[in-house]
Amino acid sequence: VIDCTRFDALQRDALDGPLPAPLQVEVDAHLVDCPDCLARMRNLVVQTEVLRRLGEAQREDEVAAPPLPESLVRRVLTALAEEQGGGSKARPRDGTLG
Amino acid sequence: VEPRTPVPSRADPSRVDPASEQALVLRLQAGEAAAFEELLRQEGPRMLAVAERYLRDRHDAEDALQDAFLNVARSIGSFQGHSRLRTWLHRIVANCALMRVRSRARRLPLAPAGADPEREPAGHATGPTRPWEHAAADIASREELRGCVWAALARLEDGDRTLLTLHDIQGMTLDELAQTLNIGRTTVKSHLHRARHALRVELDERLGEAHP
Numbered sequence: 001v002i003d004c005t006r007f008d009a010l011q012r013d014a015l016d017g018p019l020p021a022p023l024q025v026e027v028d029a030h031l032v033d034c035p036d037c038l039a040r041m042r043n044l045v046v047q048t049e050v051l052r053r054l055g056e057a058q059r060e061d062e063v064a065a066p067p068l069p070e071s072l073v074r075r076v077l078t079a080l081a082e083e084q085g086g087g088s089k090a091r092p093r094d095g096t097l098g
Numbered sequence: 099v100e101p102r103t104p105v106p107s108r109a110d111p112s113r114v115d116p117a118s119e120q121a122l123v124l125r126l127q128a129g130e131a132a133a134f135e136e137l138l139r140q141e142g143p144r145m146l147a148v149a150e151r152y153l154r155d156r157h158d159a160e161d162a163l164q165d166a167f168l169n170v171a172r173s174i175g176s177f178q179g180h181s182r183l184r185t186w187l188h189r190i191v192a193n194c195a196l197m198r199v200r201s202r203a204r205r206l207p208l209a210p211a212g213a214d215p216e217r218e219p220a221g222h223a224t225g226p227t228r229p230w231e232h233a234a235a236d237i238a239s240r241e242e243l244r245g246c247v248w249a250a251l252a253r254l255e256d257g258d259r260t261l262l263t264l265h266d267i268q269g270m271t272l273d274e275l276a277q278t279l280n281i282g283r284t285t286v287k288s289h290l291h292r293a294r295h296a297l298r299v300e301l302d303e304r305l306g307e308a309h310p
Binding site: 008011012013015016039040042043044046047048050051052054055057058059061062063065066067068072073075076077079080081083084 | 129131134135138139142143144146147148151160163164167168171172228229230244247262266267268269272287288290291294295297298301302
């Protein structure tokens with residue numbers, strides 16, 4: 001029977017994917033005996049799903065992003081003009097950057 | 099490192115038709131200033147949001163956006179059109195943001211992996227753990243609970259927050275994390291495991307209080 005430390009180490013190993021069957025049996029046996037580890041593991045599963053959904057929500061928010069502040073637009077364009085004027089690889093024609 | 103590129107939403111109102119995009123690319127390749135401004139105004143808002151996702155800091159995200167557009171100016175000549183311009187730009191922005199994440203990680207080293215505040219030396223779990231799966235069930239639709247998670251993330255050490263942001267939120271793999279942060283894969287696993295527990299402890303308190 002594994003203890004909480006071993007259970008914790010196996011949870012870390014499981015970051016790489018499912019545990020080998022014999023180890024999974026040990027983990028399951030520990031969870032039957034240890035309500036604390038069971039509660040922690042269940043909350044971690046929920047947490048991982050919550051963070052995944054936050055990522056999805058963020059990606060959806062990108063579509064509805066507000067226009068850039070004018071000050072930022074000016075700042076980036078100025079940096080681009082300076083870069084081009086400083087003799088970068090790109091060779092702008094007349095009326096172009098720089 | 100090339101993070102996964104999100105699939106554009108079907109409801110995306112900002113789709114660009116291929117002919118317009120090709121014309122814009124030609125103008126960019128000619129170094130036309132107005133073309134860069136057009137690209138910046140068209141894609142900048144979305145790309146700033148991309149950078150902010152990685153960095154969680156508006157000021158850093160703006161710097162990353164500027165880096166990215168300088169990179170675009172340098173490398174647009176080699177853009178072959180094998181991918182959409184937006185996809186190509188997304189990759190550049192993500193890489194510029196990750197460069198800053200890497201630099202930040204160097205400044206703020208990860209905490210020792212064994213330092214789990216919740217465990218005694220013998221390894222026994224201490225302190226009660228309240229289940230909060232019901233409280234978290236509708237996290238995606240409730241701003242209040244989203245805020246709760248962000249607040250919990252904000253209380254973590256920077257190294258822990260970075261790992262969770264990149265892996266659990268952004269979906270980077272362990273190998274991508276190891277490469278991005280320039281640390282071994284085993285170390286990534288240990289730190290990520292610890293970071294998850296650190297966040298769980300924070301959420302334990304917050305979600306328990308919000309939904310007793």
